[in-house]
Amino acid sequence: MMNYETNKTLFPFIDKAGYKSIITLDKFTADALPKIVGDVHTWVQTQYEKIIAGEKKLSRRAVGDIIRRIAFTLVINDIDECDL
Numbered sequence: 001m002m003n004y005e006t007n008k009t010l011f012p013f014i015d016k017a018g019y020k021s022i023i024t025l026d027k028f029t030a031d032a033l034p035k036i037v038g039d040v041h042t043w044v045q046t047q048y049e050k051i052i053a054g055e056k057k058l059s060r061r062a063v064g065d066i067i068r069r070i071a072f073t074l075v076i077n078d079i080d081e082c083d084l
Contacts, residue, residue: 013045015060016052023048023064025071032075 001010009030015021023044025033030040037043047067051058058066 011041011044013041013048015048021060023067025068029068029071029075032078033071036074036078 006024007027008024009027010022010024011030012020012022025040033040033043044067047070048063051063051066055063
């Protein structure tokens with residue numbers, strides 16, 4: 001789901017308490033990520049679960065920042081020189 005005011009894409013996931021939560025990814029990352037990971041919603045959920053399994057005391061914002069960094073890194077590493 002795209003938020004046109006912020007130019008970010010929203011991806012829902014289930015948090016450790018079982019509630020729906022949302023992470024935002026910038027449009028560039030959100031548009032390129034499916035080519036790399038397939039279903040972005042499933043990928044976000046998996047990343048969230050891996051991160052909280054290892055670091056239970058991270059804030060919600062910190063977990064989101066980590067997921068965004070991983071996503072952006074995957075996208076940047078996937079860019080061919082001819083794409084630039």
